[in-house]
Amino acid sequence: MKKFIYILLTIFLLGCSQITSFKSEKNNDENNAYDLAIISTGNGKGSLEEGVGYPRIYTIIKRAKGMYGENNVLYLDSGGNFSGTTIANRTKGSSSVAVLNGVGLKATTVGEGDFKYGLKGLTNLQEKSNFKIIGTNIRENDKSSFLTHYLIEEIGDKKIGIIGLISPEFYKDLNGEDIEKISIEDPIVSASLIVKELKKEKVDFIIALSSLGNDERTNKEWTSGELAKSVNGIDLIIDSGKNKVTSFQIKKTLIISSKEQLRSVGIVQVDLDSRLKNENLNYKLIKTEDIYRPKENRKYKVKKGDTLYSLAKNNNIKLEELIKANPEITDGRTIEIGREYNIPISNENLSVYNKNNKLLNIEEDKNIKAIIEKINKKRI
Structure with a gap:
């Protein structure tokens, strides 16, 4: 077990009485060390080396594995990665999949622009992926399934449940033929049902990958804030939608989001043994400007x-x-x-x-750099 220094998470109040300050009260006692690290990104928009960049994100992941153990680190993404750059659009998202496979992404959901290539295109991307694209509130009208509805990961003797929620507003991104094939259900209703199912599976910690967003531009019925307010049992929401703030808490649910185009990376430390949900998490955001970039x-x-x-x-x-x-x-x-x-x-x-x-020395991983160079040369 390892010792960790206090991290105090600054919370931005949104004028809602259910939003409370989030902080960790962990001390330096060896018996209170965190046993899980969650690395998170969202809304990458096809970026590969922009912002923090995947070569540095992989270095962050490897360092976390060195601290917590190979199996005690999850890299999760909240969607919106398969379109937005020239290379992503030209390869119909395959460039992003190749790099995300390389860095060891565990799961993502459907985010902004991910329906750009239609349901067939998204199905092709899932077939190429070593990670799962989770669509908890997506239902196929012909009863077939092209996306995972939830995922359960085991960390030691604990079970981690992962769900993925998208906004029904994404219907506008579908063509007429695809609209007839699927239903995007109310995310809060779907989440409520799936959380109950996960609890029956004795899941200890539930994470929602969400592209709902949480500001005035978002449908107020379908926000990550409303999700946390309405559904008990979700411990962490990783959001890739429109957000004015990067972290806040409603009831016992921590909601975090990273800046788009890989301009920041979230790190959540979790104490899976703690019964005090308000005190078992630490959150830190690494931004592009925090990282030293060598110059001549x-x-x-x-x-x-x-x-x-x-x-x-x-x-x-x-x-x-x-x-x-x-x-x-x-x-x-x-x-x-x-x-x-x-x-x-x-x-x-x-x-x-x-x-x-006070800058972080996070070097670029050579193997991920090589994958990106190969993509740029071959234009896969």
Whole structure:
């Protein structure tokens, strides 16, 4: 078991009496360590390397597995990934599927733009996927099934139930022929029924992947907030819809959402043994701007007392590298107070830079980079 530092989640009040502040009261006792990590994204819109990017998301996943164990990490997505970029549209979503397979996505749901290629296109994507596309409130009128209605994962001796809910407003994205084939049922009614079914299956923790959204642009009858308010038993809602805030809590349900186009990644720590639902979760959001992105050089303004030697030593670079990056140092030793000089970035001085600027060093995974490069070359 591992020790974790307090994380206090700032909650944005939406003017609703059912919304309460969410925080963790976990202490540093070894017996109260979290035993599950959920990595979450949503509404990627076909992005691969934009924002945080999948090569870095996979690094986050691998680090989490190193902390919690290989089987104690779930990567979940709340939909909206198969269209939106040139490569996604050209490959009809296959580019996104290839990368999501590579990073080990467990499940997603149907989000904005995912009906772009019709039901046949979505079925083809599911057949190519190593992950499940969950449509709890989608029913096939001919009684056939092309999407999973729910998923149960076992973490140790605990059962995790995963459902996927989409808005009936997505009917507008379907063509006439497809509209006759499926029914998109009321998400709150469907969720209520499936939660009861999962409880009969002795599920300990229920997650809803939702593309319902939660702001004034969303149908008020079908929001993640209404879902949490109306259906007891859902512990976590991961939402990819329209949201003004990235996290809030209604009753005992935490609702989170990531920024679109991979501009942020959510991390939820879960204590599956806790009976206090308000105190068994920690949530953190890693945004694009939190991550250090290497450049050839960075700028440093010389202060009194600085020397060429001290700049090289303090930044873990060789003196000749510093001089090479600053050709204006013609005599090889003179620097002027108040003037900006280039400091070359290297692996050796990266940790120093991150410590001073409070940025996260999350390198891009080479294997996922290779998958993306292959996609771009072959245009699959």
